[in-house]
Amino acid sequence: MDNYHPIAAVDSLADGACRSVEVRGQRLLLARVGGEFHAVDDVCPHRGAPLGSGFLQGHEVFCPLHGWSFDVTSGACLTRPDKPLRRYSTAVRDGQVWVALTPDAPATAPA
DSSP: OTTEEEEEEGGGSOTTEEEEEEETTEEEEEEEETTEEEEEESBOTTTOOBGGGSEEETTEEEOTTTOOEEETTTOOBSSOTTSOOOEEOEEEETTEEEEESSOOSOOOOOO
């Protein structure tokens, strides 16, 4: 887990909730869905709003400015499939959520 960094205590984020976090100068959205943790970019590509200020419904986070919708499990933009978020792998170890700061491959919205 050389590329992983601790970002939050497991019990600090309730299931069905999300929030903005910063690790090593990088802003990420951390979401907990179905007991699993997901991390994506925290900036909406439309107008730069922090997605952590939006709301999470199921696996979708909605931008607080104009309501763009993103799947936190994949990073796919459900409003504009050509504007996905980068997704980051997470792991849980010793009561902490860890995130890899190297993004996964870009996501695409389902057809």
